[in-house]
Amino acid sequence: xxxxxxxLQQRRKKLEDLKTSGIDPYPxxxxxxxxxxxxxxxxxxxxPGSEDKxxxxxxxxxxxxxxxxxxxxxxxxxxxxxxxxxxxxKDVIGEQEYEVFKTLDMGDIIxxxxxxxxxxxxxxxxxxxxxxxxxxxxxxxxxxxxxxxDIETRYRQRYVDLIANDExxxxxxxxxxxxxxxxxxxxxxxxxxxETPMMQSIPGGAAAKPFCxxxxxxxxxxxxxxxxxxxxxxxxxxxxxxxxxVNRNFRNEGISTRHNPEFTMIELYQAYADYNQVLELCxxxxxLVVKECLGKLETEYNGNIIxxxxxxxxxxxxxxxxxxxxxxxxxxxTLEETKKIASDLQVEFDPNTSHNKIISCIFxxxxxxxxxxxxxxxxxxxxxxxxxxNSKSNPEMVERFELFIGxxxxxxxxxxLNDPIEQRKRMEQQLKEREKGDEEAQLMDEDFIRALEYGMxxxxxxxIGIDRLVIILTNSPSIRDVILFPQMRPENV
RNA sequence: GGGCCGGUAGCUCAGCUGGUAGAGCACUGCCCUUUUAAGGCAGGUGUCGCGAGUUCGAAUCUCGCCCGGCUCACCA
Numbered sequence: 001x002x003x004x005x006x007x008l009q010q011r012r013k014k015l016e017d018l019k020t021s022g023i024d025p026y027p028x029x030x031x032x033x034x035x036x037x038x039x040x041x042x043x044x045x046x047x048p049g050s051e052d053k054x055x056x057x058x059x060x061x062x063x064x065x066x067x068x069x070x071x072x073x074x075x076x077x078x079x080x081x082x083x084x085x086x087x088x089x090k091d092v093i094g095e096q097e098y099e100v101f102k103t104l105d106m107g108d109i110i111x112x113x114x115x116x117x118x119x120x121x122x123x124x125x126x127x128x129x130x131x132x133x134x135x136x137x138x139x140x141x142x143x144x145x146x147x148x149x150d151i152e153t154r155y156r157q158r159y160v161d162l163i164a165n166d167e168x169x170x171x172x173x174x175x176x177x178x179x180x181x182x183x184x185x186x187x188x189x190x191x192x193x194x195e196t197p198m199m200q201s202i203p204g205g206a207a208a209k210p211f212c213x214x215x216x217x218x219x220x221x222x223x224x225x226x227x228x229x230x231x232x233x234x235x236x237x238x239x240x241x242x243x244x245x246v247n248r249n250f251r252n253e254g255i256s257t258r259h260n261p262e263f264t265m266i267e268l269y270q271a272y273a274d275y276n277q278v279l280e281l282c283x284x285x286x287x288l289v290v291k292e293c294l295g296k297l298e299t300e301y302n303g304n305i306i307x308x309x310x311x312x313x314x315x316x317x318x319x320x321x322x323x324x325x326x327x328x329x330x331x332x333x334t335l336e337e338t339k340k341i342a343s344d345l346q347v348e349f350d351p352n353t354s355h356n357k358i359i360s361c362i363f364x365x366x367x368x369x370x371x372x373x374x375x376x377x378x379x380x381x382x383x384x385x386x387x388x389x390n391s392k393s394n395p396e397m398v399e400r401f402e403l404f405i406g407x408x409x410x411x412x413x414x415x416x417l418n419d420p421i422e423q424r425k426r427m428e429q430q431l432k433e434r435e436k437g438d439e440e441a442q443l444m445d446e447d448f449i450r451a452l453e454y455g456m457x458x459x460x461x462x463x464i465g466i467d468r469l470v471i472i473l474t475n476s477p478s479i480r481d482v483i484l485f486p487q488m489r490p491e492n493v
Numbered sequence: 494g495g496g497c498c499g500g501u502a503g504c505u506c507a508g509c510u511g512g513u514a515g516a517g518c519a520c521u522g523c524c525c526u527u528u529u530a531a532g533g534c535a536g537g538u539g540u541c542g543c544g545a546g547u548u549c550g551a552a553u554c555u556c557g558c559c560c561g562g563c564u565c566a567c568c569a
Contacts, residue, residue: 005503006503006521007502007503007519010521065529068528069527070524070525070562071525072528073526074531075528075529077528087526089526106519106523117527119527120527120528121528121529123528123529124555140503141519143517143518144518145504145505145518145521145530146505146518150500150504150559155561175502207568208568209567253567254494255566256563256564258568259567259569263569265569309518350568380548409569410569412569448543
């Protein structure tokens with residue numbers, strides 16, 4: 001327990017005084033009949049100076065400001081819907097009640113009953129005839145004018161951030177609406193929402209380092225999932241045909257403005273579809289989300305106006321490199337030539353790596369950040385996509401696309417590999433990569449192969465990074481601004 | 494993990510060519526019945542992130558550590 005400073009001691013003293021005078025500072029329940037927004041909306045017609053004495057409404061919220069003027073007081077209280085001004089007069093609520101009211105602090109949560117009037121300056125205000133303390137606050141609120149700006153405190157004590165900075169709740173309401181809209185879209189198209197294991201004995205479905213944990217009763221190591229992909233595809237084998245999961249993924253990697261160790265994706269799989277149909281679904285769903293959440297099809301992100309209407313640009317991986325890095329890989333190159341090109345472009349790469357991986361490095365370092373408007377990049381080398389199906393026209397390539405917006409990868413999709421023998425070969429190849437030192441190469445999952453052996457229909461799959469989509473829609477500088485409790489080093493409280 | 498920047502009152506910040514800590518808001522007391530960053534008068538704020546060192550003297554200079562931000566690397 002920390003030593004209490006003067007401000008905290010004062011609040012505790014007030015708490016004791018309230019108890020002594022028979023007032024319960026933490027009552028069990030309170031019946032509210034209106035929200036701040038209800039009142040502002042319902043009585044918005046009142047003209048300055050006029051009052052509707054016939055109504056009697058009950059609102060509850062946190063005291064955010066107080067302007068005490070002797071025998072009367074204006075204050076603002078904040079509820080989930082916003083803020084509303086209240087006006088408390090001694091001769092209306094009674095002398096004793098007013099004495100108690102005067103001792104209340106900013107941050108206390110109160111319930112108030114009264115009628116509605118409009119002040120001289122035109123603000124809809126509740127004319128209070130009864131005040132009930134609902135929760136005594138023992139800590140002072142951040143300053144009313146600057147609010148809470150310290151980034152560390154905002155992330156560590158999100159509750160204070162939400163109290164002090166009104167716009168923060170809006171980001172998380174929007175985030176919720178993004179997911180809700182996606183659910184509605186998919187549900188209406190006969191997708192089934194499912195839940196698959198968070199703890200997996202073989203972490204698969206992505207190239208990433210997992211978190212490890214241990215199950216005591218089974219005495220086995222388990223891994224927090226890096227992706228639900230292999231489980232969702234087992235469900236396609238099982239005949240569910242259209243499934244999706246709003247999924248938390250865990251990756252034991254660096255933390256940055258674009259990376260949190262746990263992050264949210266939506267993954268969906270549609271039987272009898274290929275990546276072209278999934279591309280159309282992806283575009284349609286994101287367009288709907290943007291429209292529902294922003295009310296328009298454009299938004300400013302990081303200094304650029306991003307347009308979501310119309311057709312989205314579609315390039316091949318090689319085509320995009322040609323357009324943005326001005327290197328043409330459509331004519332075959334030797335490994336040495338490729339390395340030379342990468343070096344000339346000042347692209348960093350592992351000197352022992354392959355042709356395709358260097359191409360991928362060139363794309364990531366020279367092209368990705370230039371893809372501001374929604375752009376689909378299609379057709380990736382097999383080597384980089386161990387779970388995707390080969391292109392019929394070019395077996396070296398797979399039917400895969402990634403979506404880029406605002407210079408970031410937002411979605412990844414492919415025609416799912418459903419040939420169990422080919423899948424086994426690919427996983428064996430991944431194991432070799434792993435032996436060569438690639439910690440992120442995928443593992444053999446015998447049960448997944450067995451599932452494919454029962455027969456998986458041709459299937460298109462898609463994953464969309466929810467956090468990144470919300471970053472773009474809210475023009476947030478960091479992923480931590482769109483995750484309520486981003487990962488931080490523990491503090492000593 | 495590397496580089497750069499930061500941590501001073503509850504909050505937002507100033508003080509940093511070394512001389513023993515300040516403002517606004519918040520808080521306490523008094524006045525004030527349509528204010529809205531309400532106003533007026535009076536008052537107390539503190540391990541200056543932590544620990545060493547240099548010095549007569551350190552918030553200030555040096556070193557180490559902790560926490561955070563940005564950025565690079567890894568990645569979605």
